[in-house]
Amino acid sequence: MGVGSAKKRMRVGSSKEGAMVNLRSESPEETQRLGEGMGRLALQGDLFLLVGGLGAGKTCLTQGIAWGLGIAGYATSPSFVVINQYRGRLPLYHIDLYRLDSIEEVIELGLDDYLYGSGVCVVEWAEKAVEVLPTEHLLVEISFLSDTSRNLVLNPSGERYVEMLSQLKQRPKIVKKRMSQT
Ligand SMILES: Nc1ncnc2c1ncn2[C@@H]1O[C@H](COP(=O)(O)OP(=O)(O)O)[C@@H](O)[C@H]1O
Numbered sequence: 764m765g766v767g768s769a770k771k772r773m774r775v776g777s778s779k780e781g782a783m784v785n786l787r788s789e790s791p792e793e794t795q796r797l798g799e800g801m802g803r804l805a806l807q808g809d810l811f812l813l814v815g816g817l818g819a820g821k822t823c824l825t826q827g828i829a830w831g832l833g834i835a836g837y838a839t840s841p842s843f844v845v846i847n848q849y850r851g852r853l854p855l856y857h858i859d860l861y862r863l864d865s866i867e868e869v870i871e872l873g874l875d876d877y878l879y880g881s882g883v884c885v886v887e888w889a890e891k892a893v894e895v896l897p898t899e900h901l902l903v904e905i906s907f908l909s910d911t912s913r914n915l916v917l918n919p920s921g922e923r924y925v926e927m928l929s930q931l932k933q934r935p936k937i938v939k940k941r942m943s944q945t
Pocket residue numbers: 788789790791792793794815816817818819820821822823824840887910911912913
């Protein structure tokens with residue numbers, strides 16, 4: 764990972780106040796539908812950072828993002844692969860850091876080609892790599908409420924993602940009325 768991108772590294776708490784979105788999903792399909800909306804709006808170079816425990820729904824959301832990018836053949840989470848690449852309207856790079864133990868291991872992956880490449884990046888377990896990921900991103904924190912309910916906090920860092928969220932909010936079928944601005 765190059766030093767050159769250091770100025771784009773993540774700064775915690777850099778989100779624009781008032782732009783954060785808090786919503787509830789009551790089923791895997793609802794989470795997928797949100798992801799699909801994100802995928803439809805995604806532009807080249809976009810970065811989604813997903814945070815949440817095992818089984819929270821990060822891969823479920825990614826599945827929707829893939830659909831939104833026009834990727835039909837999305838499988839499930841790769842078991843032993845850190846990066847999976849799919850071809851859609853834009854390439855999707857699905858990065859899962861679950862099995863990595865240290866920041867050094869993340870750096871060794873050389874993610875910059877993906878992060879600053881021509882596609883869309885989704886990073887599961889992004890909290891493991893906070894120091895080396897770009898400052899501008901859409902952070903999605905998913906927490907478990909019950910078997911079928913999840914709370915999702917969408918936190919944009921950078922104008923691009925504030926704009927994306929405002930577009931997402933204009934799609935009532937994706938982000939339902941339950942959604943509230945924080
Ligand atoms: N509202 C929901 N949103 C997302 N997943 C849900 C929801 N309710 C139940 N689930 C289930 O939770 C599991 C989430 O798994 P997965 O997406 O692989 O989690 P992660 O990638 O965060 O470890 C799936 O089995 C999914 O069917």
